[in-house]
Amino acid sequence: MIRQMEVRRTIASTPVRNVDETCERLLELAGEWGGAELVGDLSPAQGVLSGVVLERAPLNMPLIVEYDTHFLELYCAYETDALAIDEEDESLPSRIPHPAGGDLVWKLHVPCPASLWKWASAQIKTAGIGKWCLLESLENASRKNEKSCTAQGITDATLVDIETLRAAMGKSGNQRG
Amino acid sequence: MSVGTRVRVFNRTMSVNYVSDELVRVFLTLANQMGLGVDYVQDNRRVLTDGLRTWLSEGSLKATYLEVYDQSGNLITRFDLQIQYGSIVEDEEAFYSDIESAKLAARKVGVIPTRCRYRIVVSKEPWASSVAGWSDTTLLSTHGLRARSVGDLVGSPHIKSSMSLWIR
Numbered sequence: 001m002i003r004q005m006e007v008r009r010t011i012a013s014t015p016v017r018n019v020d021e022t023c024e025r026l027l028e029l030a031g032e033w034g035g036a037e038l039v040g041d042l043s044p045a046q047g048v049l050s051g052v053v054l055e056r057a058p059l060n061m062p063l064i065v066e067y068d069t070h071f072l073e074l075y076c077a078y079e080t081d082a083l084a085i086d087e088e089d090e091s092l093p094s095r096i097p098h099p100a101g102g103d104l105v106w107k108l109h110v111p112c113p114a115s116l117w118k119w120a121s122a123q124i125k126t127a128g129i130g131k132w133c134l135l136e137s138l139e140n141a142s143r144k145n146e147k148s149c150t151a152q153g154i155t156d157a158t159l160v161d162i163e164t165l166r167a168a169m170g171k172s173g174n175q176r177g
Numbered sequence: 178m179s180v181g182t183r184v185r186v187f188n189r190t191m192s193v194n195y196v197s198d199e200l201v202r203v204f205l206t207l208a209n210q211m212g213l214g215v216d217y218v219q220d221n222r223r224v225l226t227d228g229l230r231t232w233l234s235e236g237s238l239k240a241t242y243l244e245v246y247d248q249s250g251n252l253i254t255r256f257d258l259q260i261q262y263g264s265i266v267e268d269e270e271a272f273y274s275d276i277e278s279a280k281l282a283a284r285k286v287g288v289i290p291t292r293c294r295y296r297i298v299v300s301k302e303p304w305a306s307s308v309a310g311w312s313d314t315t316l317l318s319t320h321g322l323r324a325r326s327v328g329d330l331v332g333s334p335h336i337k338s339s340m341s342l343w344i345r
Contacts (some may be wrong), residue, residue, distance in 0.1 A: 015195035015272055015333065018230065020223075051219050054202055079195075079272045115209045119219050 010075040011090050012082035023049045026074055030065050032092045033072045044127045048120050052112050061111035061138055113138045192333035197229035199274040199331040206276050207243055210283035213295050224310035236262050237305035242298040244317055252317040254286045255343040262336055271334045282327045282342050319343050
């Protein structure tokens with residue numbers, strides 16, 4: 001699928017916001033991006049969201065709001081990183097365009113660690129939101145990233161730290177002209 | 178998108194946010210490591226955090242306990258998280274949680290008998306506010322168990338928590 005419009009933001013979670021305030025902010029941003037009605041549409045997922053936010057799942061894998069070819073990716077920062085985030089950086093560009101008429105079909109992709117999978121699946125089933133609230137495995141995403149690096153021939157041995165490289169160039173006498 | 182470099186000022190609310198959320202995260206970790214399931218903590222998360230935030234804000238929370246008990250109501254193990262209130266520390270590294278130590282502590286318990294359950298209990302000052310969803314109780318007897326210190330587990334500029342463990 002071609003992603004027509006992808007917007008990515010990181011918001012501050014604990015200690016700046018507690019888990020409930022974090023979830024409210026995530027839904028607020030979704031509403032700013034996709035329209036106020038989206039906040040109401042997504043609110044049944046708040047219980048699941050609070051669980052995964054508490055376990056820091058959006059630290060490395062985003063919560064994704066998907067509409068057609070438009071994607072909003074939301075990460076959460078914690079501790080020192082949360083303290084360094086400027087609130088202005090959390091603001092979004094203008095709303096995505098909505099087609100005239102027709103039903104809006106949204107999907108919410110929720111990153112979920114294995115430890116919460118069973119509970120989160122049950123929550124989604126109980127809330128009846130399985131058609132649009134989809135769990136994404138943190139562990140599978142991590143394995144995919146490893147496979148991707150291996151397929152491209154990228155291994156730890158080929159990843160070179162820039163500062164190390166500069167120091168090595170300095171020691172060998174090689175200088176940029 | 179510009180990258181912000183402003184660092185926020187610490188306040189007590191941040192310490193309350195952090196410690197209350199991390200205490201719940203510790204409960205989840207302990208329950209998960211012992212194979213007891215996370216449903217109790219997650220399903221009661223709102224009540225747990227409402228209580229913890231209220232009592233931490235007013236400085237009335239003294240300790241939280243995770244009790245694991247068998248079908249007869251006998252205590253199998255207990256994790257104590259003592260709360261200490263301190264002065265302001267102007268150090269962003271003062272927000273920390275040692276989830277790995279919590280996992281190690283849970284592993285020390287060994288195999289939990291089947292059909293064991295767990296619950297969260299708190300002790301607070303007599304003048305502490307009432308919070309909906311919490312009811313009075315007493316801790317189960319620790320007869321036959323020994324207390325072992327685990328150490329500091331959660332820290333913030335104004336509040337920190339250290340853990341000890343009761344095992345056979």
